[in-house]
Amino acid sequence: MIWTEQGESAAVSSGSAAPLASQACAGLAPARFAALFALCFLIAAVPILCVGNLPLVDWPNHMARMHIIAAATASPALAEAYAIVWRPIPDLAMDAIVPLLARIMPLAWAGKAFLLLTFLLLAGGTAALHRVLFQRWSAWACLAFLLLYNRALLWGFGNFLFGTGLALVAFALWVHLRRRAAPARHFLAALFASAIYLSHLFAFGAYALMILGYELGLWRERGAESGRSRLRALAAAGAQFILPVALFLAAGHSGGSGPILYSRFVRKFDIAFSIVDNYVPWFDVASFLLLALLFVLGGWRRMVKLHPAMTAPLLLLLAAQIAMPNRIFGAAGVDHRMPLILAILLIAATKAQVRLPFRRVIAGGLALLFVARIAVVAAVWTADERALAPLAAALTHVPKGSRVAVAYAPDAIHVPRRGPPVAHIAALAVIAADAFVPTLFADPGQQPLRLRPRYAALASLASPGEFWDVLVAGRSDPGGRVGRALAQYDYVLFAGGGPFAPLPSAPLVFRAAGPGAKLFAIDRGAAQIRGGGALTIGG
8 A cells, every 4th residue: 555656747837737736646667566566465365364264254155165066076975965056147256266276275275265366356457447547557546455355355245246356357458448459359348248247246237337337428529429320339338248148048037036125225325334344343434434535635625536437437336326225136235235346446447646745644544554454354353263263173073964953043144343253154064074054055046056855855944043043042843843853953053143052951962162153963862752753842
């Protein structure tokens, strides 16, 4: 984040231009920018490199699927429980890349390499777009590094973030090749558009809006052209989406199941905070306010200027954010993703012109903010890993092919401020012991993973919430469904939002615990078997 650009030499007569213009940022030489970018990237990579298991909410679940894809053919236990069905669904970035990387490195490092590649695409795409818009390499584009650790990352939305980075690179390439030879431009655009579609549907939709907005924004430049000529240019830009649309249609119903739900309209504004929302509320709020002040005050004082061609893409994405539901196609928090795209695109689409003394003060402040934010994440992640070590060790040492049920508390699915996320920690048993865990993501519209019929029936017999209600909250077990399900598992992983304890009468033997989670083995020897093969839970 160190801002080391040299001031632009004055090329105007005395008194004919403001001091700001004579000291505008001229940009960095390519070698200096590459060194600055590499330094920022290495600093940003520290939290990922200093832990073994990334403490991201969905990450263990995703990595378990990567293990199944990579190892199912060599593991009878995995092949019995899971199937891989490849279709051109728009959520395959990790599934296509991580298992391939796992052939040449440990699976955990393959996941980290994917995430580092995602960082490279997000920050590099921002820098590349800024370069093609303003014809210079600028340290201003390195502001994107401040946004890499965001709420979407803490949830573990790897495919979305990868697709977004790919969309930024593709958009930069489209702008760069806009006036070049048409065949090469359209071939590369179609290739990138298809790759973005296969990475993540939301990123693909955002990319389509970027292209549409950019092309509409150029209509003003074509004032002398006829309406037919303008439409031809728009149609040419849309040609890159033919193959992705065909893939979408070939996949049939590509969306996940579930209703379309909207959150309260006021949430459209406060979720902008998600771009820096990590672990320390006061620090994250201060970071957000400082960045917002940088752009608002900079725009007001004409020190931060937006590229004219980027007004329409930003407005189009903003309109989409306002109209977007919170849940659609089985995906939750959909409208929480656009603020990151808007923020990164805004960085790429603006340039700073600041007097030298202020430039150094601002650069120093941003550098300190960047390092401090990375230090906070690294400290939290290493503490989380230490706290979870006993539970993680117990999960990785369950017998091969074990069946591990999961019991969720109602408030267990979230990014905790204190303590590691544990909702999907049971998936570690899949990676280490080829276990069956019923909560692995296996939506036909979002993942290539399927549960075999016998195991799908077991997973649907009792949900994590029902396990929790009966085994912890002490509610009744109508029809004995939870008892029948429990009789077919070897372990139960409880994930709670606070202190809890299973019923003393439940046939469970404690194995290990971590912050907000406990692992129990099922004691069939001490349990009574009722009719229908159900374990006695109470009484």
